[in-house]
Amino acid sequence: MIINHLLAVVPVTDFDAAHRWYERLLGRPADNAPMAGLLVEWQVTENGWLQLTHDETRAGTGLLNFAVDDLPAHLAELNDRGLYPGEIVQVNKGVQLSTIVDPEGNRITFIGDFRVVY
Numbered sequence: 436m437i438i439n440h441l442l443a444v445v446p447v448t449d450f451d452a453a454h455r456w457y458e459r460l461l462g463r464p465a466d467n468a469p470m471a472g473l474l475v476e477w478q479v480t481e482n483g484w485l486q487l488t489h490d491e492t493r494a495g496t497g498l499l500n501f502a503v504d505d506l507p508a509h510l511a512e513l514n515d516r517g518l519y520p521g522e523i524v525q526v527n528k529g530v531q532l533s534t535i536v537d538p539e540g541n542r543i544t545f546i547g548d549f550r551v552v553y
Contacts, residue, residue: 442476442484442485443485444497445499446489446495448491449539450489456538460537498544506546519535520545
């Protein structure tokens with residue numbers, strides 16, 4: 436089996452407000468809007484996508500991790516956009532984490548010094 440793309444789904448109840456918030460988080464408009472008012476998508480890596488979807492039953496339960504190349508610089512960019520992730524926390528093997536929660540309660544963690552092999 437060959438998998439060509441990975442799509443991470445973030446469920447929300449207030450789709451329009453969440454759409455605006457994720458545009459601020461990602462620093463740009465969505466790349467696709469396949470279902471107006473129900474689903475938008477951002478291509479965040481070559482084959483990795485974030486889908487924001489209206490889902491009353493699952494909203495606020497999402498967990499999303501983004502590995503970034505320069506965590507302090509990334510957090511500074513978010514601060515400039517009016518978004519304030521938590522402090523950087525040092526965890527195992529030099530990895531750093533910082534978390535922000537969207538208005539729906541979905542948890543987004545930014546990972547610094549991520550490696551494929553530890």
